[in-house]
Amino acid sequence: MxxxxxxxxxxxxxxxxxxxxxxxxxxxxxxxxxxxxxxxxxxxxxxxxxxxxxxxxxxxxxxxxxxxxxxxxxxxxxxxxxxxxxxxxxxxxxxxxxxxxxxxxxxxxxxxxxxxxxxxxxxxxxxxxxxxxxxxxxxxRVPDTSNLQKPSVSSSSAAKLLRGYCPDVKALDHSVGLLSTLNTKQTNLNGSLKEYPWMMTGTGRAPPVYHVRRPVDVVSLEGWSxxxxxxxxxxxxxxxxxxxxxxxxxxxxxxxxxxxxxxxxxxxxxxxxxxxxxxxxxxxxxxxxxxxxxxxxxxxxxxxxxxxxxxxxxxxxxxxxxxxxxxxxxxxxxxxxxxxxxxxxxxxxxxxxxxxxxxxxxxxxxxxxxxxxxxxxxxxxxxxxxxxxxxxxxxxxxxx
The missing domain is CATH 1.50.40.10 (Mitochondrial carrier domain)
Structure with a gap:
């Protein structure tokens, strides 16, 4: 008692x-x-x-x-x-x-x-x-990504690190175009460059903070630390x-x-x-x-x-x-x-x-x-x- x-x-x-x-x-x-x-x-x-x-x-x-x-x-x-x-x-x-x-x-x-x-x-x-x-x-001002066209190849790295995030396709293609001027025989060079994590936004910067606010997004992109x-x-x-x-x-x-x-x-x-x-x-x-x-x-x-x-x-x-x-x-x-x-x-x-x-x-x-x-x-x-x-x-x- x-x-x-x-x-x-x-x-x-x-x-x-x-x-x-x-x-x-x-x-x-x-x-x-x-x-x-x-x-x-x-x-x-x-x-x-x-x-x-x-x-x-x-x-x-x-x-x-x-x-x-x-x-x-x-x-x-x-x-x-x-x-x-x-x-x-x-x-x-x-x-x-x-x-x-x-x-x-x-x-x-x-x-x-x-x-x-x-x-x-x-x-x-x-x-x-x-x-x-x-x-x-x-x-x-969060942009509406519902009408944006998601690229099939370049979205692989973005989908793994930050689900639901759609990168800026124009900035991504422009950055890849500057990098792909090298003389190489690789046919899929553009797609390979787009898969690198630092090309997620096409500007070399990380995604904005309002896209990384859920626990699953923070852990997958930034880690537990x-x-x-x-x-x-x-x-x-x-x-x-x-x-x-x-x-x-x-x-x-x-x-x-x-x-x-x-x-x-x-x-x-x-x-x-x-x-x-x-x-x-x-x-x-x-x-x-x-x-x-x-x-x-x-x-x-x-x-x-x-x-x-x-x-x-x-x-x-x-x-x-x-x-x-x-x-x-x-x-x-x-x-x-x-x-x-x-x-x-x-x-x-x-x-x-x-x-x-x-x-x-x-x-x-x-x-x-x-x-x-x-x-x-x-x-x-x-x-x-x-x-x-x-x-x-x-x-x-x-x-x-």
Whole structure:
């Protein structure tokens, strides 16, 4: 009977968590789409506004285009946020073990948040790839290939690497015509040249990103490693986000508990708090005495206050990690076929940029556009964190 109750409690919290994450993602997803398109569509000399992006998506894909890729992001966030909070709770459980006050220091929350962010990045990276490419497809003018004549010979390599893709026949014939001027006795030279992978588009470039957005297309053309493209910048982004988020949230949580303890009658145990007007000074005084109140004596905080603290922490964490977010999304919009990756490996191709840029996955050409869309991301992250926390408490209260 005890095991059944424990399993039922776990199921209730799991259902509440999934519902809260889905609701928070759905509420801000149109802004997420606009923010992503600003990041990947801007350049050093080209700065897109939110109004321009919205008009383009509405004209090409309609209002529903703002929700392109929502399913991928919802699944990725359910798994990623679950891994983040699960890892954080496991690590902080070791910190709190043996302490009377059940307290976690801000520095400990920072370290646990960094580790939790790394686990989240590894979990949610493949889903972010499909989300970004679906969002780009909503703002791209995809040509209609139903009326195009598919060549029988030259489509063999394209059909193997990217199903359903029809290459540009004119560009393909023109490129082959430039290459087939060699004096040779081979009768089927044109057809042989067209079967090479780098002739898929006829221009020597990879297919556009809106043609490579399904899992089967990504795996067949780019390989399994493409699922974790931009892992360097994504790992740094989520580690910074997790560390700042949990550290600021723990600081605000502790400050709200101390503020609630001021003026309580009877005074909670082990509290050395004078009724100061400035809450920050009372918090510093607690650090000097290193003797905090026991949270059970103070009682739980109001869910609205906890939700507001989570929203503020999410906005601050988003601002601190936004540059790495831009670098990750821009790298995920690059289509790198397997033969190009293999050539780079054989030639020992080194990443461009300075040492910090190489370690964090930032391309040198993106230096001036790393903070595009930072306001939208702060708003989205703050609202999502607020809705996630508030709806989670609400569902737990109703389900239990």
């Amino acid at each position: 005890e095991d059944f109750i424990k399993n039922q409690t776990f199921a209730v919290h799991a259902v509440a968590g999934v519902g809260a994450i889905t609701l928070g993602t759905a509420a801000t997803y149109p802004f997420e789409t606009i923010k992503t398109l600003i990041q990947v569509g801007s350049g050093p000399d080209k700065q897109l506004s939110a109004h321009q992006v919205f008009d383009r998506v509405r004209k090409l894909s309609g209002a529903s285009g703002l929700y392109n890729g929502f399913g991928w992001l919802a699944i990725g966030r359910i798994m990623g946020v679950g891994a983040r909070f699960g890892t954080y709770e496991l690590l902080t459980a070791f910190y709190k073990d043996g302490r009377k006050d059940n307290y976690v220091y801000v520095s400990e929350a920072l370290m646990a948040g960094i580790v939790a962010g790394g686990v989240e990045s590894l979990t949610s990276s493949p889903f972010e790839l499909f989300t970004v490419r679906a969002q780009v497809a909503a703002a791209s 493409a699922m974790w493209r931009g892992m360097r910048s994504g790992l740094v982004r989520d580690c910074v986000f997790g560390g700042v988020f949990f550290a600021s949230w723990q600081f605000l949580h502790r400050a709200m508990l101390d503020w609630k303890a001021v003026g309580m009658d009877p005074i909670p145990r082990f509290v050395y708090i004078v009724n100061f007007v400035c809450i920050g000074f009372s918090y510093l005084l607690n650090l000097v005495f290193n003797d905090f109140s026991i949270d059970e004596d103070i009682g739980p905080l109001h869910p609205l206050a906890v939700s507001l603290a989570a929203g503020f922490s999410g906005s601050v964490a988003a601002a601190a990690s936004h540059s790495f977010d831009t670098a990750k999304y821009r790298s995920q919009c690059l289509v790198l076929p397997k033969y190009i990756t293999m050539e780079r490996k054989f030639l020992r191709w080194s990443l461009p940029g300075k040492r910090f840029e190489r370690y964090t996955g930032i391309h040198p050409r993106d230096r001036n556009i790393l903070f595009r869309g930072i306001k939208l991301r702060m708003v989205c992250s703050g609202i999502t964190s607020f809705i996630l926390t508030g709806s989670y408490f609400f569902m737990i209260d109703k389900l239990t």
